[in-house]
Amino acid sequence: MKQKLEESYDIVVVGAGHAGCEAALASARLGLSTILFTISMDSVAMMPCNPSIGGSSKGHLVREVDALGGEMGKVIDCTFLQSKMLNRSKGPAVHSLRAQADKLMYSIEMRKRLQYTKNLTLRQAEVAEVVASSDGKAVSGVKTVSGAFYHAKAVILCTGTYLNARCLYGDVIEQTGPNGLKAATHLTNSLLQLGIRMQRFKTGTPARVDRRSLDFDKMVEQFGDEVITPFSFSTDPASIQKEQVSCYLTYTNEKTHEIIRAHLDESPMYGGVIEGTGPRYCPSIEDKVVKFSDKDQHQLFIEPEGVHTNEMYIAGMSSSMPEFVQHEMIHTVPGMEHAEIVRNAYAIEYDCIEPDQLLPTLECKAIRGLFSGGQFNGSSGYEEAAAQGIVCGINAARFVLGLEPITIDRSQGYIGVLIDDLVTKENHEPYRMMTSRAEYRLLLRQDNADLRLTPLGHEVGLVDDNQFEALVEKKDQIESEVMRLGRVVVGANQKVNSLLEELGSAPLDTGVTLSDLVKRPELNYDLLSALDRDRPDLTDDVREQVNIQVKYAGYIDRQKKQVERFKKLENKLIPEDIDYGKVSSLRLEARQKLANLRPQNIGQASRISGVSPADISVLLVYLEGYRR
Numbered sequence: 001m002k003q004k005l006e007e008s009y010d011i012v013v014v015g016a017g018h019a020g021c022e023a024a025l026a027s028a029r030l031g032l033s034t035i036l037f038t039i040s041m042d043s044v045a046m047m048p049c050n051p052s053i054g055g056s057s058k059g060h061l062v063r064e065v066d067a068l069g070g071e072m073g074k075v076i077d078c079t080f081l082q083s084k085m086l087n088r089s090k091g092p093a094v095h096s097l098r099a100q101a102d103k104l105m106y107s108i109e110m111r112k113r114l115q116y117t118k119n120l121t122l123r124q125a126e127v128a129e130v131v132a133s134s135d136g137k138a139v140s141g142v143k144t145v146s147g148a149f150y151h152a153k154a155v156i157l158c159t160g161t162y163l164n165a166r167c168l169y170g171d172v173i174e175q176t177g178p179n180g181l182k183a184a185t186h187l188t189n190s191l192l193q194l195g196i197r198m199q200r201f202k203t204g205t206p207a208r209v210d211r212r213s214l215d216f217d218k219m220v221e222q223f224g225d226e227v228i229t230p231f232s233f234s235t236d237p238a239s240i241q242k243e244q245v246s247c248y249l250t251y252t253n254e255k256t257h258e259i260i261r262a263h264l265d266e267s268p269m270y271g272g273v274i275e276g277t278g279p280r281y282c283p284s285i286e287d288k289v290v291k292f293s294d295k296d297q298h299q300l301f302i303e304p305e306g307v308h309t310n311e312m313y314i315a316g317m318s319s320s321m322p323e324f325v326q327h328e329m330i331h332t333v334p335g336m337e338h339a340e341i342v343r344n345a346y347a348i349e350y351d352c353i354e355p356d357q358l359l360p361t362l363e364c365k366a367i368r369g370l371f372s373g374g375q376f377n378g379s380s381g382y383e384e385a386a387a388q389g390i391v392c393g394i395n396a397a398r399f400v401l402g403l404e405p406i407t408i409d410r411s412q413g414y415i416g417v418l419i420d421d422l423v424t425k426e427n428h429e430p431y432r433m434m435t436s437r438a439e440y441r442l443l444l445r446q447d448n449a450d451l452r453l454t455p456l457g458h459e460v461g462l463v464d465d466n467q468f469e470a471l472v473e474k475k476d477q478i479e480s481e482v483m484r485l486g487r488v489v490v491g492a493n494q495k496v497n498s499l500l501e502e503l504g505s506a507p508l509d510t511g512v513t514l515s516d517l518v519k520r521p522e523l524n525y526d527l528l529s530a531l532d533r534d535r536p537d538l539t540d541d542v543r544e545q546v547n548i549q550v551k552y553a554g555y556i557d558r559q560k561k562q563v564e565r566f567k568k569l570e571n572k573l574i575p576e577d578i579d580y581g582k583v584s585s586l587r588l589e590a591r592q593k594l595a596n597l598r599p600q601n602i603g604q605a606s607r608i609s610g611v612s613p614a615d616i617s618v619l620l621v622y623l624e625g626y627r628r
Contacts, residue, residue, distance in 0.1 A: 005148035019374025019389030020158035026393025028120035045110035048178030058383035059096035063449035069462025073231035128186035163351035170322025218335035320347035380430035569603035
C-alpha cells in the first residue's frame with residue numbers, strides 16, 4: 001500500500017474566500033492550530049464579481065465583523081479606490097459605507113495577513129472528503145484528492161461557488177469555478193454520503209471592458225466622499241484621506257433591450273440549461289428586461305477593478321447571453337459604443353447546503369464539529385460570507401476548547417439576522433442581506449457596531465485589552481455627554497434666537513435644554529456648539545453617537561422595549577428531545593416544520609414559515625405542562 005501524507009491540526013478550513021479567511025484568522029488567533037485549504041493560492045480573498053466591499057446593509061456587516069475582531073474592514077481601508085457613504089439623505093439606520101476595491105491589492109493584502117498569522121498554515125489542494133467518526137456523528141478530518149489525510153477536531157466548510165461549478169454563456173459550458181479557476185468536483189458526493197442535503201444555486205457576473213475603449217464624456221462621473229469614513233474602528237481616519245478614482249454612470253436603452261429580447265432563447269437561463277436558482281435581488285440584465293418590461297432604461301455603473309489594470313466592471317449588467325449578443329448589447333450603451341470586452345459575462349452554477357441543517361452557531365446539527373459558512377450556506381455576497389466566517393471560526397475554536405458557543409441574536413446585530421434567517425426560514429434562492437430584514441435596525445446601525453459587538457469580541461479573545469478599554473472610555477464619554485445635554489438649559493435670549501433663526505429654526509419663548517434643541521429636525525449637536533460654552537472636546541465618532549442618541553431617543557427607547565419582548569420569547573427554551581407528535585392541537589404543517597428544524601427556543605419557532613401564532617400558543621401551553 002502506497003504511503004500517503006498524514007498531518008494533524010485542531011481545525012481545518014476548506015476554502016479561502018471571504019468566509020474562509022475570516023474563519024481561519026479567528027481560529028488561529030484564538031490559539032488553535034489551523035490549516036486553510038484553497039483550490040488555488042491565486043484565489044485567496046478573490047473578488048470574482050463586483051470589486052467592492054460594503055453597500056446598503058452590507059456595510060453594517062463589515063462593521064460588525066470588524067467589531068468582533070475580524071479583518072475585512074481593515075483590509076479594504078488600505079486597498080480601496082473610492083469610498084462613499086450611501087443613503088446620507090435618510091436616517092442613520094440605513095447609512096451604509098461602500099468602498100470600490102482594488103481587487104488584486106485586496107487579495108494580496110489579505111493573503112499577506114493570513115501568511116503572517118501564528119498557528120495558521122495555507123495549503124493549495126482540493127479537499128475531496130470530509131471524514132466522520134465511526135458512528136458518523138462527529139468529524140475526524142478531511143482527505144484531499146491526493147489521498148492525504150488531515151486529522152482535525154473541527155472542520156469548517158467555506159467552499160463558495162466552487163462545488164461542481166460550471167460557467168455558462170450562450171451555448172458555451174465550462175466545468176470551472178469563478179474566473180476560470182478549477183472547480184471542486186469531489187466534495188459534494190462525500191457530503192451526500194454523510195446525509196447532508198444539498199441544493200443547486202446560480203449567480204452571475206458582468207463582462208469586463210477595456211478602459212481605453214470607453215468614452216467617459218457620454219457618462220456621468222461619480223465621485224467618492226470628500227471626507228472618507230473608514231470601515232474599521234481601529235483605522236485612523238486621517239490615514240486614509242487620499243485622492244480617489246472615479247466611477248461612471250450610464251444607462252441601457254430601448255435598443256439594448258430589443259437585442260436582449262431578440263436573443264432570449266439563446267440565454268441558458270431562459271433556454272432551460274441552467275438548473276440552479278439565481279438571486280432575486282441581483283438579477284441579470286435579461287431578467288431585468290423581462291420582469292421590468294415597463295422600464296425603458298436601467299442604470300449601469302462603470303467601475304475600475306484596480307490601479308494595475310485597465311479592466312472596468314459593468315455593474316448592473318450581469319448576463320449569460322452568447323458572446324456575440326454581449327458585444328451587440330454593450331455597444332448600444334452611451335459611452336460604450338466601441339467597448340472592447342476583456343472578459344465575457346457568465347452565469348455560474350454551484351452546489352451548496354440547505355442551511356436549515358445548521359444550528360444558529362453554524363455547526364451542523366447531525367455532525368458534531370462540522371461548521372459551514374458563506375455561499376456554501378446558500379447566501380450571496382462577500383460581506384455575508386465574512387460575517388458567517390468569523391462566527392464559524394470563533395465557534396469551531398470554542399468547540400475544540402470545550403467552551404460554550406456564541407450566538408448573535410436578531411437584536412444584537414445584522415449578523416444575527418443573517419444567520420437566523422438562513423437556519424430558520426426557507427431559502428429557495430441565494431440570500432442577500434437588506435436593511436429591511438432587520439426589525440430592530442434603528443438599534444443596529446453601522447455607526448454603533450463597536451458598542452454592540454466589541455465586548456463580545458473581547459470576551460471571546462479576538463479584541464485586545466487596549467481596544468476594549470478605548471471602547472469603554474468612548475462609551476463613558478457618550479453617556480456623560482448625553483446626560484449633560486439633558487441638564488444644560490438654554491434661555492430665550494437674543495443671542496440664542498438669532499442663531500436659531502440663522503439655522504432656520506423657530507426662536508424660543510422659554511428656556512429649553514440642549515437635548516430639546518438637538519431633537520429638532522433642522523438642528524444637530526455640532527450646529528449648537530456656539531450655544532454650549534462648557535462643551536468638552538470630543539472625537540467625531542463620539543459626537544456622532546451623542547447626536548443620534550439624543551435626536552432619536554424616543555424611537556430608540558421604543559425599539560428597546562420591542563427587544564425586551566423579543567428576548568422573553570428567545571429565553572423560552574424548547575427541550576432538544578421534544579416529540580412534536582405528542583403536542584396535540586398543533587397543525588400538521590407546523591408539526592412537520594418544527595420536527596424538521598428543531599428550533600432552540602420559542603422566538604426561533606415563531607419565525608418558521610408555516611408555524612402560525614396559534615401554533616405558538618399551543619406550544620407554549622404544552623411546554624408549561626411539560627416543565628411541571
